[in-house]
Amino acid sequence: MNIIKKVILIHGYFRKSKDMKLLSKNLSALGYYPVCMDFPLTFKSFVDSFPILEDMISKDKHDEIYLVGHSTGGLLIRYFIKKSPYANKIKRCVLIAAPNTGSELADTTSNISKTFLNIFRTLKSIQTKNINKLKLNDIKNIDIGVIAGSKKSLVFGHLLDSENDGRVSISSTKFDGIKDFIILDYGHKKIHHKYETARLVDIFLRDGNF
Template identity: 45%
Template sequence: MTKISILIHGYNKNKKDMYTLAQNLEKLNHKCILVDLPLTYKDIEYAYSIFEKDIKNILAELSLNEKINLIGHSTGGLIIRKYLLNTGHIDRIDNCVLIATPNNGSELADMASKYFNIFTNIYKTLRALRTEYVKKIEFVKSDKVRVGAIAGNKNNLLMGRFLKEENDGRINVSSVYYEGLNDFIVLPYGHKEIHYKWETASLVNNFIETGNFMEEEY
């Protein structure tokens, strides 16, 4: 059966950044729909309002018994969490996968806000990555929706040197994990590459099919 998956890009990116993941998932029998959101110079609330309308239009094109999966990279995962918190259509969501998402906030965004406030005034989406803001997005635990998260631990980016904990060059592994997830896994990839890897797509597919990233051994 074809799985309908919505892919949401991260900060300072557009839907092109999700092309490779979409192509890989399509090989695994997914129908992928990519959304374009203003996740750079606009507040995340504005981007979320666009996303909400996009999903409403997508659901309107589907039959009432069809459900969708939401897959987000980085800030895209926060958009998903906001949607789960606010939507009246949670019964139409099947699975959500958050890839390298700062679920407990971004230490780098905190630093930028504290020491380089001009950046958060220009790149307004950064404000939503601060720990203070992310803590306001409650985790929605629902029997209707499974949520899994994938973190990377390959620190191959310059900014990652400012982080003391295990990280992917942008986000601490500990920030991707939070209690209530149906499953969590760490892969040996960096923040900008993790969603390009075939292994990531394969694990996303496993989670959507079974609720677990790794196939259980018997």
């Protein structure tokens, strides 16, 4: 009997589940059972979404669960892996364009307007200093693949000194302990919509490398 390959897709900052629908469609065509969820990733710290994700996974009956997150969704996955006793239900994860060492744009925004960050608390929670405090490098022997983008076609990309996808620098997507890493020439807002990205997600979830 074939094992149903369930993958939970987690959207990023200022987005909803519909932003993951195209990735869901592509992964479905590749043989997965994708689930898209809505998380409060705008006005609350991303760690406030942890109970929602944990509750879903704790009740899930599938033998194997995969997690795929775009941008801030990738940070939520890492927080779940570190904090939850249900992390052992996760087989592999892919983080797409996630600011794993913190968002340099969020750092810059703090210098411009602290009031803005106090309203958009998800952005505040992904500042470099706040990510460092969480010590998220405990990955509990779960294979994690990272996909970064390199097309900085967005205006904000020019505010970053190093190569980036228009929102997140390539260097900030890396952290110690990842199993594999790859760069695609797409921008932050579109990288997870591309079939090539879905194909690489499939390869990693099956094989543990790209």
